Amino acid sequence: MTTPKISVLMLTYNHATYLKEAIEGVLMQNTNFPFELIICNDASPDHSDRIIKTYAEKYPEIIRYFRHDKNIGFVENQRFAFQQAKGKYLGYCEGDDYWTDENKLQFQVDFLENNPEYVMTTSRNLLLYQESGKLTEDGKDYMFGNQEFIDYSQESFFRERPTQTFTYLLRRELLDLKWADVYPNYRDLYYFYHLLAFGKGRAFNKVVGVYRLHEGGVYSSLAIEKKLRTSISIFKNIKKQNNDTRANHQIIKDLDQLINKYYYLKEFPLPIFHKNLFKSICERFEISKDYKILFLQLVKTVKYSLQKM
Known part of the structure; x- marks a missing residue:
């Protein structure tokens, strides 16, 4: 050949x-x-x-x-x-x-x-x-x-x-x-x-x-969570292995999408009780150290939960 x-x-x-x-x-x-x-x-x-x-x-x-x-x-x-x-x-x-x-x-x-x-x-x-x-x-x-x-x-x-x-x-x-x-x-x-x-x-x-x-309901909440969590994991690994903090930009971007998706999806009528949501908010704060965003996200979560009760 x-x-x-x-x-x-x-x-x-x-x-x-x-x-x-x-x-x-x-x-x-x-x-x-x-x-x-x-x-x-x-x-x-x-x-x-x-x-x-x-x-x-x-x-x-x-x-x-x-x-x-x-x-x-x-x-x-x-x-x-x-x-x-x-x-x-x-x-x-x-x-x-x-x-x-x-x-x-x-x-x-x-x-x-x-x-x-x-x-x-x-x-x-x-x-x-x-x-x-x-x-x-x-x-x-x-x-x-x-x-x-x-x-x-x-x-x-x-x-x-x-x-x-x-x-x-x-x-x-x-x-x-x-x-x-x-x-x-x-x-x-x-x-x-x-x-x-x-x-x-x-x-x-x-x-x-x-x-x-292939997957049915590719834009369902669980599919979104899996996709974003995979991306977060990949960029965390890149950051860790190469000491490349530029990866924080994509990690924060993915976390913001993950957090905002959970506010309004029917699968999670009470965000205040959703552990993964709070985990994501904490992850974002650990990277950004942005107290203002942390406060706004927590207030929004509580407010949205009260509206659903």
């Missing part, structure tokens, strides 16, 4: 229903260079194996397929996939998402080849709500405006991230797998943070794929 310029990583577990679109979105790429698709199946109990083998046998010059005999979990499957890559650049697409732009890899490689000061590039995407079939924009117009692209850095990483994992292309040589052993439950935000220590990123105001949302 010719050495590929890009290694596209596809992690999959129980994605049989969606794999065809995911794989074909990669295979349709129109490039003037070779690329490989590395599919890592984490012992899916569905019929993913049969689907992947059909494509792997048909496109042996592109697809390299690995099926784990036992489920090793997302973090280890991701580490395994990274270790298999041979390309100068890395792309990524999980088995339930898919690309729609046949020139995605080509224009991203062209950009990185001509701009060595950039370490990665990303683009925009659409959101597909699987249960309803509703297709929407990604909600990032406020970041891009009418600009064709925006740049981001490690500094801006703590404020806004115009990145979606399955749209990225990054320089493989800068990806240090040691961080997978340092951080608990290794996530993409960790390696984005460390990659951006070497240079800038560019996000193009261009849709290249569709991100699939």
Whole structure:
């Protein structure tokens, strides 16, 4: 096999229903260079194996397929996939998402080849709500405006991230797998943070794929809490491991969203009795030391609770 310029990583577990679109979105790429698709199946109990083998046998010059005999979990499957890559650049697409732009890899490689000061590039995407079939924009117009692209850095990483994992292309040589052993439950935000220590990123105001949302009631209170708590944990870990207090900005931002969501959701009619709410208020104060905000949040909580009684 010719050495590929890009290694596209596809992690999959129980994605049989969606794999065809995911794989074909990669295979349709129109490039003037070779690329490989590395599919890592984490012992899916569905019929993913049969689907992947059909494509792997048909496109042996592109697809390299690995099926784990036992489920090793997302973090280890991701580490395994990274270790298999041979390309100068890395792309990524999980088995339930898919690309729609046949020139995605080509224009991203062209950009990185001509701009060595950039370490990665990303683009925009659409959101597909699987249960309803509703297709929407990604909600990032406020970041891009009418600009064709925006740049981001490690500094801006703590404020806004115009990145979606399955749209990225990054320089493989800068990806240090040691961080997978340092951080608990290794996530993409960790390696984005460390990659951006070497240079800038560019996000193009261009849709290249569709991100699939499975969970029913994705905006329910519990889903919101889980999402924000995960983000808070990630940025606390970044702060701790790197002594980087810039992470406080995102932690406070997430806590404010978490606190404000609880004031008005029907699931919590009496916020004054909700321990997680007070925990969040205390966490925010420990970081900000802002007595005014602490006072206002406590008063608001009591006032809202009395209205519900």
